[in-house]
Amino acid sequence: MSSPEPRWRLELGDCLSLLSGVEPGSVGLAYLDPPFNTGKTRRGRGEHAATVYADSFGGGTDYREFLRPRLAEIRRTLAEDGAILAHVDWRSSHHVRLLLDEVFGVERFINHIVWSYGLGGSSPRSFARKHDDILYYSKGSHYYFQPPMVPATSQRLAGRLKKSTDVLQIPALNNMALERTGYPTQKPLALLSLLIEACAAPGATVLDPFCGSGTTLVAAVASGREAIGFDVSSAALSTARKRLHAVVPANHLALGRA
Numbered sequence: 001m002s003s004p005e006p007r008w009r010l011e012l013g014d015c016l017s018l019l020s021g022v023e024p025g026s027v028g029l030a031y032l033d034p035p036f037n038t039g040k041t042r043r044g045r046g047e048h049a050a051t052v053y054a055d056s057f058g059g060g061t062d063y064r065e066f067l068r069p070r071l072a073e074i075r076r077t078l079a080e081d082g083a084i085l086a087h088v089d090w091r092s093s094h095h096v097r098l099l100l101d102e103v104f105g106v107e108r109f110i111n112h113i114v115w116s117y118g119l120g121g122s123s124p125r126s127f128a129r130k131h132d133d134i135l136y137y138s139k140g141s142h143y144y145f146q147p148p149m150v151p152a153t154s155q156r157l158a159g160r161l162k163k164s165t166d167v168l169q170i171p172a173l174n175n176m177a178l179e180r181t182g183y184p185t186q187k188p189l190a191l192l193s194l195l196i197e198a199c200a201a202p203g204a205t206v207l208d209p210f211c212g213s214g215t216t217l218v219a220a221v222a223s224g225r226e227a228i229g230f231d232v233s234s235a236a237l238s239t240a241r242k243r244l245h246a247v248v249p250a251n252h253l254a255l256g257r258a
C-alpha cells in the first residue's frame with residue numbers, strides 16, 4: 001500500500017532558523033502576516049485569554065532589520081514561478097514595500113491589494129482606518145494567477161460574477177463568527193481562501209512562516225494545496241493543529257513534527 005500524501009507540517013520556533021530547513025525552490029506561495037509593530041501586546045480571548053505575543057520592534061529600522069533576513073530566506077524557498085503575499089497595515093506597509101523591492105526587485109511587484117474589512121470604530125480626528133494591505137510580488141517573470149470571481153456590484157451586471165479588483169471587501173471576524181478560535185489577530189478563512197486559490201496552483205505548497213492560529217494552512221489544505229506553518233508560540237501551533245486535523249484527520253507529514 002502506498003503511503004498517504006503529505007498535506008501539512010507545523011514547526012515551533014523562530015521562522016528564521018526553520019526556513020533554512022525548507023528545500024530551496026519547493027514553495028509555490030508564501031503568505032506572511034507578521035507582527036505589525038503596533039507597540040502593543042496582543043492578547044487572545046476564550047481559551048486564548050492567556051495567549052500573548054509582543055507586537056513591538058521599536059522603530060522602523062529595527063522592524064526592517066527583523067524582516068529583511070526572513071524575506072530573503074522566504075525567497076530562497078520559492079519556486080521560480082512562486083510568489084509572496086505580505087500582509088501588513090498602515091504602520092508597516094511602507095517599510096515592507098521597500099524591503100520587498102530590495103529582496104525581490106521592483107520589477108517583481110504585482111499588486112498592492114487592499115483588504116477592506118469594515119469592522120471597527122471611527123475617529124473624530126482622522127478618516128477611520130478600515131483596511132490592511134497585502135503586497136504581492138513574484139520571484140520570477142512567470143507566476144500562477146487565476147483571477148478570483150466576485151459578485152458584480154453594477155446594475156448592468158446584477159446577479160453575475162466579475163473578476164475581482166485589487167480591493168477585497170471581506171468582513172473581519174466578528175465575536176460571533178463560528179471559525180473564531182480566540183487567537184489574537186486571526187484572519188478570516190474567506191480572505192485566505194480567495195488569495196490562495198488565486199495565487200497558488202492546485203497541489204502547490206503554501207508556506208506561512210508566522211502562521212498563528214493556522215488560517216492560511218487550513219485554507220490551503222481545504223483547497224487541495226499542501227501547507228507548511230511555523231510559529232514561535234506553542235499556543236498558536238496547538239490551535240493550528242486542531243483546525244488542520246478537522247480538515248485532514250489522517251495527515252502523514254504532521255506525525256512527530258508538531
Ligand SMILES: C[S@@+](CC[C@H](N)C(=O)[O-])C[C@H]1O[C@@H](n2cnc3c(N)ncnc32)[C@H](O)[C@@H]1O
Nearest residue numbers: 014015033185186187210212213215231232233
Ligand atoms: C499576526 S499573527 C498571525 C495570525 C494568523 N495569520 C492567523 O490567522 O491566526 C503573527 C504571528 O507571528 C508569530 N511570530 C512572531 N515572531 C515570530 C518569529 N520570529 N517566527 C515565527 N513566528 C513568529 C506570533 O506568535 C503570531 O502568532
